[in-house]
Every structure is written in C-alpha cells, then in structure tokens.
Amino acid sequence: SVMEIRGGAGGDEANIFAGDLFRMYSRYAERMAWRVEVISSSPAETGGFREIIFNISGENAYKYLKFESGVHRVQRVPVTETQGRIHTSTATVAVLPEAEEVDIEINPADLEISTMRASGAGGQHVNTTDSAVQLVHKPTGVTVYCADERSQHKNRNKAMTVLRSRLLKAKEEAEHAKYAAERKGQIGTGDRSERIRTYNFPQGRLTDHRIGMNFSLPTIVEGNLDALIEALHAVDYEARIENLVKAQEA
Structure with a gap:
C-alpha cells in the first residue's frame, strides 16, 4: 500500500511528528518483514518532513494499515520550546491501496x-x-x-x-459514500480529515478515539502496533456482523 504523511497544524513540531510517524511505520514494517520504499519526500529544515510518500509492500500490508488514515494529534513539549509548555500539533496520514494496472486504467x-x-x-x-x-x-x-x-x-x-x-x-x-449509512459503526471511513488518535507524550498514553481505547505510547512509537491494530480490526468486525444482521432483519 502507498502511505502519505503530511505535517499539519503546528509548524516545525508538526513536521517533526510526521517524521516520527514515518519511523514508527518503518519499524512496524520491519517487524512484519515488509519492504519500505520512499517514493517522494520533502524534508523540513528543522527535522522531519513536510510530506513523505512511501510504498509498503508485503503480505496483507494494506489490510493491516488501512485504519491508519486520518488526523494524528500529538501533545508534547517540543524540542524548540524553552518554557516547557505542552504544544498540540497534527499530522495527516493517508493509506492508499496499491493499485495494479488492472484495477485502474489510465488513458x-x-x-x-x-x-x-x-x-x-x-x-x-x-x-x-x-x-x-x-x-x-x-x-x-x-x-x-x-x-x-x-x-x-x-x-x-x-x-x-x-x-x-x-x-x-x-x-x-x-x-x-453510497453505502455510508449502512456502514454505520464500522471503523473509519478512511477520511483523512477524521481525527483518529492522540499521542500524549507527557502521560505516555496513546488514545484511539474511534474505539475509545488507550495504549502504551512508548511501545507504539517503537513500531509495536499489533495490539492496536488487532483492537481496531475486532471492533470493525463486530460492527460488520451487526450491520449484516440488521440488513437481513430488514
């Protein structure tokens, strides 16, 4: 799958956070024995990236990563902050299925x-x-x-x-979009404007707002995403079953 990460609101700190997310996904890919290939990048002067686009190829890569699309919010004291104040910044992630030539024909x-x-x-x-x-x-x-x-x-x-x-x-x-109403409760529309997650560094906590669950932030940023991804898939699966049952009853 192709992933795009962009620094959002928060200036330099947002770009640094975009770099942190790229590193997190790269480590996860390494653990999954997937291959990461950078397609294009726009490094920021203070570190991180204004934008980075990369391809992650390997078995079930899109299946595991598709719920990462959306706005990721970080709360921490930036390296550049002298007063020790906590700042909030964001980065957006888009996960795209790797399209074969047969999927999309371009004239x-x-x-x-x-x-x-x-x-x-x-x-x-x-x-x-x-x-x-x-x-x-x-x-x-x-x-x-x-x-x-x-x-x-x-x-x-x-x-x-x-x-x-x-x-x-x-x-x-x-x-x-046609089936949005029927898919109520399923995880994520994949909409890149949906705020999906908060990375709270002072408290060492990651919260996924779609499922209302907290995880250990130090573990996650090292690329140990298994528990988080499994939880997202479990909630999505339950919602799918529920929607199927409702559809049959109707």
Whole structure:
C-alpha cells in the first residue's frame, strides 16, 4: 500500500511528528518483514518532513494499515520550546491501496506529463538533468510530483504508482459514500480529515478515539502496533456482523 504523511497544524513540531510517524511505520514494517520504499519526500529544515510518500509492500500490508488514515494529534513539549509548555500539533496520514494496472486504467491522453530539474530544500537545483516528473490527471486534477530518483524513467514509474493508488482510493471512497449509512459503526471511513488518535507524550498514553481505547505510547512509537491494530480490526468486525444482521432483519 502507498502511505502519505503530511505535517499539519503546528509548524516545525508538526513536521517533526510526521517524521516520527514515518519511523514508527518503518519499524512496524520491519517487524512484519515488509519492504519500505520512499517514493517522494520533502524534508523540513528543522527535522522531519513536510510530506513523505512511501510504498509498503508485503503480505496483507494494506489490510493491516488501512485504519491508519486520518488526523494524528500529538501533545508534547517540543524540542524548540524553552518554557516547557505542552504544544498540540497534527499530522495527516493517508493509506492508499496499491493499485495494479488492472484495477485502474489510465488513458495516456488524460495525462499531462512535465519534466523539470529537482530542487532541494533551499530552492537550489539538486541535479543538472530534468529528472523530476510531474503528472497531472486531467479528468480529476490529481497531481503527483516525484524527484527522488536520479533517473527520469524511475521517477515517472513511481509517480504512476502514486497516481494509480490515489485514483483507486478516490473510486473506493465514492463507492463507500453510497453505502455510508449502512456502514454505520464500522471503523473509519478512511477520511483523512477524521481525527483518529492522540499521542500524549507527557502521560505516555496513546488514545484511539474511534474505539475509545488507550495504549502504551512508548511501545507504539517503537513500531509495536499489533495490539492496536488487532483492537481496531475486532471492533470493525463486530460492527460488520451487526450491520449484516440488521440488513437481513430488514
């Protein structure tokens, strides 16, 4: 599956938190023997990322990670804080199913492809060839930029992977919206604006608001997500069964 993490409200601290989330998912992937490949990243000057897009491939990766979509909120004293005050910042996570070419057919005529030189954090050009690629899917306006590789061909392939995943996700979201009322109680719409979780560092506690459960934060940030993911799946499964029973009674 393709994951996108973006620093949200909270400036530098939000970007640092986005970096922490990337590290947490990378550690979890390592424990699950999955492969992590960065597709594109926009590192922040103070640490972390303004945005990072990466692919996690391995058995059942999307199944286990799909409930991570939404707004993640962090409460802690930032490294940059001199008065010791607790700040609240957010990062958004989007989890997209990895789309095969058979899932999403993209008409080449619908694509606007531009190449350019990749630029670094300070705006300076990273390399001298036009290796960065930007794809615009004209019917939907979805835009993907990729400059991680030195080869234009590789960047184009990576950008296509992200574009396919985003289009598949949009298609699935449109289908889900039709059945939203029937799916009441099931975990997460996968809506990236839904606040799903609070990481409270002073109290060492992680709260998942969708299931109202608390977990040990130090354990979670090290990539030990098993208990949390199992709890989310269990609640979602119960809600699915309940909805099926109601549908049959109706």
